[in-house]
Amino acid sequence: MKKLFFLFTIFFTALLSLSAQGILDEMKNGKTQDSLLRLKITGNGYSDETIILFMGASTECFDSNYDAYKLMGLMVAPQLYNYIWDTCINQAINMAVNVMPHIYVNKMVQLKIRVDTVTEATEVYTIEATEHSFPAGNQIWMEDTQENVWIDLLNGSPYSFIHSTRYAERFRIWFFPTTSVTLKANLEGAYDASSGEMTTTINGILPINQPFSGSPWNYSGTESVSNIPNADVVDWVLVDFRDATDAASASSATIVNYQAGFLLKDGSIVDLDGSSPMQTQRFLEHGLFPVVHTRNHLDVISAAAVPQFNGIYAYDFTTAAGKAYENTQADLGDGSYGLLGGDTNGDGTIDINDLTDNWNSESGTAGYLPSDLNYDGQSNNKDKNDVWLHNTGVTGSVPN
Numbered sequence: 001m002k003k004l005f006f007l008f009t010i011f012f013t014a015l016l017s018l019s020a021q022g023i024l025d026e027m028k029n030g031k032t033q034d035s036l037l038r039l040k041i042t043g044n045g046y047s048d049e050t051i052i053l054f055m056g057a058s059t060e061c062f063d064s065n066y067d068a069y070k071l072m073g074l075m076v077a078p079q080l081y082n083y084i085w086d087t088c089i090n091q092a093i094n095m096a097v098n099v100m101p102h103i104y105v106n107k108m109v110q111l112k113i114r115v116d117t118v119t120e121a122t123e124v125y126t127i128e129a130t131e132h133s134f135p136a137g138n139q140i141w142m143e144d145t146q147e148n149v150w151i152d153l154l155n156g157s158p159y160s161f162i163h164s165t166r167y168a169e170r171f172r173i174w175f176f177p178t179t180s181v182t183l184k185a186n187l188e189g190a191y192d193a194s195s196g197e198m199t200t201t202i203n204g205i206l207p208i209n210q211p212f213s214g215s216p217w218n219y220s221g222t223e224s225v226s227n228i229p230n231a232d233v234v235d236w237v238l239v240d241f242r243d244a245t246d247a248a249s250a251s252s253a254t255i256v257n258y259q260a261g262f263l264l265k266d267g268s269i270v271d272l273d274g275s276s277p278m279q280t281q282r283f284l285e286h287g288l289f290p291v292v293h294t295r296n297h298l299d300v301i302s303a304a305a306v307p308q309f310n311g312i313y314a315y316d317f318t319t320a321a322g323k324a325y326e327n328t329q330a331d332l333g334d335g336s337y338g339l340l341g342g343d344t345n346g347d348g349t350i351d352i353n354d355l356t357d358n359w360n361s362e363s364g365t366a367g368y369l370p371s372d373l374n375y376d377g378q379s380n381n382k383d384k385n386d387v388w389l390h391n392t393g394v395t396g397s398v399p400n
């Protein structure tokens with residue numbers, strides 16, 4: 001009997017591996033956004049695993065070339081598998097490998113377990129994610145519907161539980177994918193009201209690494225490019241995304257992630273490729289509040305939670321001063337609004353320290369300079385008189 005089980009295990013493992021390998025081969029053929037989750041159940045001296053995969057070419061129904069039916073192991077061995085209602089054939093299916101199309105919205109996948117109840121119901125089983133390949137920012141949680149416990153599968157340790165009935169639809173896997181955030185903002189100092197765009201004069205001297213690693217940002221992100229992606233890039237920006245009920249309570253403790261990216265001359269804030277919107281996680285408790293940080297203009301936070309349409313967040317700071325919390329934006333003269341220039345030391349207030357810390361030493365020089373407030377590649381009286389002077393005394397409104 002033991003030998004038979006051993007052979008069966010080999011056969012089953014080979015079947016699962018073959019299926020997974022076929023899927024991985026498929027993934028290598030240019031479908032880089034495909035993402036896999038491998039789950040393992042252990043207990044009573046045995047283990048079993050199941051795979052969930054999101055792949056472009058698949059369907060929600062049973063795909064004979066990708067999906068794999070569940071083949072049950074020994075009665076004493078715990079079993080873990082996907083349970084779907086196949087709408088193509090109106091039939092319930094138990095699957096070892098469940099391959100579905102890419103998701104752009106939250107998704108729940110039902111798991112089923114089978115445990116040994118011949119022995120006492122004291123056996124401790126564990127479930128864990130042993131492999132995953134989801135893009136950064138995605139979250140995957142397992143819900144134990146019996147205990148009403150949620151387990152963060154990508155960061156948690158194995159989840160232990162006791163189960164006393166043989167079959168159960170006790171566990172669900174929840175996928176919370178990242179989502180796009182289309183943001184727009186202008187910089188007062190770089191803006192030209194006659195063209196309605198910001199200058200790109202310093203495009204050629206922008207650094208290839210994100211410039212927010214030093215004080216006061218101390219941002220440790222590794223965002224870097226081999227070349228500035230296009231001629232429309234005005235400068236680097238740093239965005240943090242906060243999960244809060246309103247702007248006033250969106251303190252730094254509510255930050256869910258940071259990203260450095262590029263500001264384009266039309267105000268678009270984009271990812272490192274120079275065109276795609278930034279991404280953030282969709283799994284928010286309250287509302288999304290983005291904060292835009294620059295090297296020398298006052299930070300802004302959205303006055304309201306960013307609305308979401310068809311799974312995409314979009315917020316345009318440029319259409320009204322009040323799009324920034326407490327109206328901390330400059331009127332650019334042509335109906336557009338922009339971040340207030342002058343905060344060369346990035347401390348959140350425009351005052352004399354912005355001159356003493358940077359402008360005094362940089363004035364008269366050229367380069368990628370914090371005190372180059374009008375973005376012409378030089379630091380001089382124009383930066384002080386045309387940008388800094390009329391904003392002195394203003395403090396930003398982003399909660400600490």
Ligand SMILES: [Ca+2]
Pocket residue numbers: 058059060061062063067098099100
């Ligand atoms: Ca399928």
Ligand SMILES: [Ca+2]
Pocket residue numbers: 342343344345346347348349350351353354
């Ligand atoms: Ca300052």
Ligand SMILES: [Ca+2]
Pocket residue numbers: 371372373374375376377378379380382383
């Ligand atoms: Ca300048």
